[in-house]
Amino acid sequence: DQQVKQNSPSLSVQEGRISILNCDYTNSMFDYFLWYKKYPAEGPTFLISISSIKDKNEDGRFTVFLNKSAKHLSLHIVPSQPGDSAVYFCAADTNAGKSTFGDGTTLTVKP
Amino acid sequence: NAGVTQTPKFQVLKTGQSMTLQCAQDMNHNSMYWYRQDPGMGLRLIYYSASEGTTDKGEVPNGYNVSRLNKREFSLRLESAAPSQTSVYFCASSSRDRGSYEQYFGPGTRLTVT
Numbered sequence: 001d002q003q004v005k006q007n008s009p010s011l012s013v014q015e016g017r018i019s020i021l022n023c024d025y026t027n028s029m030f031d032y033f034l035w036y037k038k039y040p041a042e043g044p045t046f047l048i049s050i051s052s053i054k055d056k057n058e059d060g061r062f063t064v065f066l067n068k069s070a071k072h073l074s075l076h077i078v079p080s081q082p083g084d085s086a087v088y089f090c091a092a093d094t095n096a097g098k099s100t101f102g103d104g105t106t107l108t109v110k111p
Numbered sequence: 112n113a114g115v116t117q118t119p120k121f122q123v124l125k126t127g128q129s130m131t132l133q134c135a136q137d138m139n140h141n142s143m144y145w146y147r148q149d150p151g152m153g154l155r156l157i158y159y160s161a162s163e164g165t166t167d168k169g170e171v172p173n174g175y176n177v178s179r180l181n182k183r184e185f186s187l188r189l190e191s192a193a194p195s196q197t198s199v200y201f202c203a204s205s206s207r208d209r210g211s212y213e214q215y216f217g218p219g220t221r222l223t224v225t
Contacts, residue, residue: 009151032212043115043201043216044154089153093212097142097161098169101153 003027004092006102014110019077021105023090026071030092034099035064035075038087047088048075080109112137117202117217124192124224132187132220134202142205143185144169144214145177147198154201160185161207192224 005024013019023033031052036044050057050064050073057064063076077084087106091099115136124130136143141162146154146169156169160179174196176188185204189196199221203214 004153006153034213036216041219043203043218044214045216046213049213095212097167097207098144098156098159099212099214101146101155103151103153 001026002103003030004090004100004102006088006090006105008105009103010106010108012108012110013080015082016079019075019080019084019107019109021075021077021088021090021107023073023075023102024071025073025092027092027094027100028071029094030100031095032093033064033066033073034091034093035062036089036091036101038089038104044089077107080107082109082111085109114138115202115204115215115217117200117220119220120218122220122222124189124222126193126224128192129188129190130192131189132200132202132222133184134186134217135184136202136204136215137183138204138206138215139182140204140206140215141182142207143179144203144205145175145185145187146201146203147171147196148201148219149198157187157200192222194224196222197224198222 034049035047038044087104090102144159145157158177202217205214
């Protein structure tokens, strides 16, 4: 039973347009959500997070939206740049000391 | 600051051999983690350590042991390697202070078991 799901294995967008990456979760005990970015042959790097008491968090070109009633979060990248091409992982945390990760979405931004 | 370092970067083992993957962090973090990532899949937690002297099983602990040697170091041991343990292994650390849950990852160890 996968508690964090990223249903789109891949996404391709044109440079300058918006990229929207989605993530669904099933465990209502999750209270903190994170997005990580991963380039090939490197470890994941933290991108942005959101607490369950908020519905939006912005950091430059990156915005995360949380819809608790739908158990859904999304990452918006505006404008998308070729350097954003990477695998993006959604993760959820219960304050129990560990995070649960989704399987990732590979984003390709075409020049 | 080096962040999180892992050794070795690559390793090839024969079935039944043992090895220890080393991880160290210089960020004074309390929590440390070991994950494996298989092709097309996310990160699955093997073991984690919330603080020096404590370790807990994650989602896929079978076939592995860990040691939290001190606050900086967290090692992962494969006692008898199996082909199913072929994977990329990532170590991570986190402070978990003041509601900060983000983890910092090492570059990974690519392990092949033949």
